[in-house]
Amino acid sequence: MHAGSISTGMEGKILKTCGLNIFTEQSLKKITCNYSNVVSKGYFGCAYMGWVDDNTRVVVVRFILPEEAGTGSIMNGLLFAHHISHKNIIRFVGCCLETDVPLLVYEFAANGSLYDVLHGDNGKCRLSLDSRLNIAIGSAEALAYLHAAGTTQRGYGNITSNNILLDHNFLPKVSVSFLESIKYAESLKYGIVFATAYVDPVYLKTGVFITKSDVYSFGIVLLELITRKGAEYRDGATTRSLLIEYTKVWKEQNSGKPMFDKEVAVEGSIAILEEMGKLAVECLKEDVDERPEMVEVAERLQNLRRDWKHGEVGCGSSHAKEETTGGH
Structure with missing residues (x-):
């Protein structure tokens, strides 16, 4: 629906050349133990606990988006998230573009909300x-x-x-x-x-x-x-x-x-x-x-x-x- 066209099109190439950390769907399955560790689930989507190679905990988020959410707005959002850098904003680690809606990877906050x-x-x-x-x-x-x-x-x-x-x-x-x-x-x-x-x-x-x-x-x-x-x-x-x-x-x-x-x-x-x-x-x-x-x-x-x-x-x-x- 959304990310598939981003991954194979010019948008995906632009995202990769901008230094965005791109995960494969297979790597995220491994990181999250096949999405077995659910942190939260609701109207907005589902979040899963995972570990990257250096044993750093991360959260992988799968959002449920409306059909009208176009690739342009998604791409702009990914670029904006990539360039945000502030100690009090949850760090955007990267994303996967192989799924219908991009899977987003964020740093893990140990003490919750x-x-x-x-x-x-x-x-x-x-x-x-x-x-x-x-x-x-x-x-x-x-x-x-x-x-x-x-x-x-x-x-x-x-x-x-x-x-x-x-x-x-x-x-x-x-x-x-x-x-x-x-x-x-x-x-x-x-x-x-x-x-x-x-x-x-x-x-x-x-x-x-x-x-x-x-x-x-x-x-x-x-x-x-x-x-x-x-x-x-x-x-x-x-x-x-x-x-x-x-x-x-x-x-x-x-x-x-x-x-x-x-x-x-x-x-x-x-x-x-x-x-x-x-x-x-x-x-x-x-x-x-x-x-x-x-x-x-x-x-x-x-x-x-x-x-x-x-x-x-x-x-x-x-x-x-x-x-x-x-x-x-």
């Missing part, structure tokens, strides 16, 4: 405030990099805590696949909306992802980091929206303290949690023009960490912009 670490059923992993702030900064820097690298103002979509992966040192690795973006756009086109709590309401009105849509989604992730509650979470028999509940508390008390995760909401940490909450509220503004750009989000989080290390948070630190949170 941020969602699993924060909300997993197998017991919560302890996560210090310092680690949470570092995860927020790294993820914001990755998105700022992607926005700067893009040629349009279109966002990437599907920015969730499930798509922020963590390596063995809990360094965040944002997983943004161009094929997943194609599939995600298709799902929304047909009204199949996953992770609705992360979706920018402006997108639902316009049908267009913009960079500020990613900012909105990142705002939800920030709230997850400071509350350790899912974007939608269970409260007894009730399912609650983190955005609605946090906004309600913020409006009533001008503080998010009642919702902060008690594990990190200790003396000396409340001020930094408040600042992270303020920034999240700004990212979640209904008016896209009132939302900061991702580069500003990253800078403010960096400044927040610097001021925190110097004991200056809550004392008129440089990143605090309370005037922009009016009405919340």
Whole structure:
């Protein structure tokens, strides 16, 4: 359907001359033990664990794509993924062009997703405030990099805590696949909306992802980091929206303290949690023009960490912009 024509045509030759690491289908079967080790499976496709020659673990992803996904968009996506280089973006190792849809090979993130670490059923992993702030900064820097690298103002979509992966040192690795973006756009086109709590309401009105849509989604992730509650979470028999509940508390008390995760909401940490909450509220503004750009989000989080290390948070630190949170 897609990749077969890429493999045998001029596009395949171009990809190979660009230095893209091309795997054969047979080699990927060997790497994944004939696709026997399934990491995840769902609407977007299936991911398999594998090992390359130097015993480095990788993940091989087989996406399910719509028929209208042409070879041109796939080829452009492969080239873009190949040239992306950022410590906080999951590394694209290579691909296989012999299958109908290219099989993509990525580095393996040992600690799974941020969602699993924060909300997993197998017991919560302890996560210090310092680690949470570092995860927020790294993820914001990755998105700022992607926005700067893009040629349009279109966002990437599907920015969730499930798509922020963590390596063995809990360094965040944002997983943004161009094929997943194609599939995600298709799902929304047909009204199949996953992770609705992360979706920018402006997108639902316009049908267009913009960079500020990613900012909105990142705002939800920030709230997850400071509350350790899912974007939608269970409260007894009730399912609650983190955005609605946090906004309600913020409006009533001008503080998010009642919702902060008690594990990190200790003396000396409340001020930094408040600042992270303020920034999240700004990212979640209904008016896209009132939302900061991702580069500003990253800078403010960096400044927040610097001021925190110097004991200056809550004392008129440089990143605090309370005037922009009016009405919340």
